[in-house]
Amino acid sequence: MLEYVCYATLFVCDISRQSLLQRKATGSKVGCVSPSKLVISENKYLLNCGIKVNFCLGVLWLGNSVIPGSPDVISHLQKIGKRVFYVSNNSSKTREEFVSKFSRLGYPASKVSVSLFTLILIIQFMLYFNKAVTFFVHCTENILCTAYLTACYLQDICFKKKVYVVGSKGITDELDATSIKHLDVGPDPMCSDMTTLLKNEVQLDPDVGAVVVGFDEHFSFPKMVKAASYLRQPDCLFIGTNTDEVFPSEFPLTVPGTGTFVKAIETCTNRQAFKIGKPSPYVCEAIINRHQVDPSKTLMIGDRQPVPRNVFRNLQTGFHSDVILAYDSFSLTLAR
């Protein structure tokens, strides 16, 4: 108990009981306390903290299933004056797509759905009321997803060349939003034999100056050859959106995550990617610098232990961070 209280921890639930058990079965390190302790420790924490505490949440849903109770907790946090940021390692969506998902799943931050119809309404509204702009920006500015953060990073370093993306439209849309050039994403299957591929089909674009690897359901041998071949140039940047080895799935299957694709390209290039998402320092810097957040008054909450605590506490970013995986803590929070 004391350990967690002194770490200024807010306890959040894991994705599901089943997922928790799976993680235990596969030997992932998880921590778990009894429901009664959860209630007490969280109450203590909330009582002791000022209203300026911010929350960065990492685990709210699995696929299209909301963690029971979590939208109400977010709603409660906002009501008592906390700023809430949603930090996602999922690189397949833009911020606008996340807003849409928030809305669909019933989270309070998603006040505006960006369906085409709503978007038209907003634009019309903006013509008359400047306030609407602030309102709309508010919806996406609380969302820090790796597609967006990758574009931010390239913007930060004034990148002017072209990007080869192993990933999805989420990344290229965010690159477009910052006017960063890129090659197209999508299927690139092996259609011939290896000699034909290498001799005739792989045409490298000399303008490419960065390879971004994110989640890509069309990950294939030709894409690996291209990414690795661009990275033969030592000055070609190598960016991995995140390091999650497995993509969460509702099906009883193991779906390789971005971390697996990044590791594959790292292996054949003998290079290390610059990582964007949690638990890399860049995501912390982005939160601090782009949102004027005081890390000493901010909780970073995720579902990976002990990585988040070690990384976020030790990298001089100053965030309070810890996590307990307990499948029903959100509902307990509401019951207190």
Added chain:
Amino acid sequence: MLEYVCYATLFVCDISRQSLLQRKATGSKVGCVSPSKLVISENKYLLNCGIKVNFCLGVLWLGNSVIPGSPDVISHLQKIGKRVFYVSNNSSKTREEFVSKFSRLGYPASKVSVSLFTLILIIQFMLYFNKAVTFFVHCTENILCTAYLTACYLQDICFKKKVYVVGSKGITDELDATSIKHLDVGPDPMCSDMTTLLKNEVQLDPDVGAVVVGFDEHFSFPKMVKAASYLRQPDCLFIGTNTDEVFPSEFPLTVPGTGTFVKAIETCTNRQAFKIGKPSPYVCEAIINRHQVDPSKTLMIGDRQPVPRNVFRNLQTGFHSDVILAYDSFSLTLAR
């Protein structure tokens, strides 16, 4: 000089001068001595060793290009009574296909080409002369490739279930030769979206009890999902044919090797594959046990330093092993 002589080293050349320079550029550890030293040290070694020394060669060609002079060196070694084994980590070929390649490239061990026409001639010959059988077997028994060794390993452990192969026909042909059941190899591209794939298209075969990962130019997202999902069962064997991160290529491109595919599956399954090829201990055991080879009188020669020396010398296999990458040592050998 002394260091290499006391390690009982035969110096072999690297794939090519270009490859050597590339390895240096990418920071791979290579050793290199001057041509004159190579000549002296090799002569000393050959003078000091008895006729019973065996040679296990790992580096003879690049794609379809022979390392200049290497067939003549092999021929010379055989003439002076040395047994020569060809140990290849390339899992895409069967032993018969290697014999064919040896023949095409002009190596002395490949006395019989297994083109269809020649094969018919051999079979007819065998009907009359029993000697021909020995002659033909000799051609393949000196070849230890990872497709064959994988089948050997599964035979060693009396494996009775089915194998899911991420690899090529080389592996499945060798499995067929030992009557080990397997699923088919070949293209398995992503033809739909991820939800459809996971919901409707991935049908796991309950008889699968092993996943073998070798070189696969059709490596794809669906194959990764299937391999990783079979490996959710802790009793499902996980075998990697080898760990070479890059496939040697004649083109100015980086081609991911088997080690990259193995690492990807290891990453998303959080498991370690049992490795078959160099520098794993299994290949040494296979040479010792299946060919009655005395490791103390055998040189293991490869192009990776310092891994071969460390591994082969330290794993109680007793092989003498070391390597110097020097692009023209084979031709120098001939000039002595």
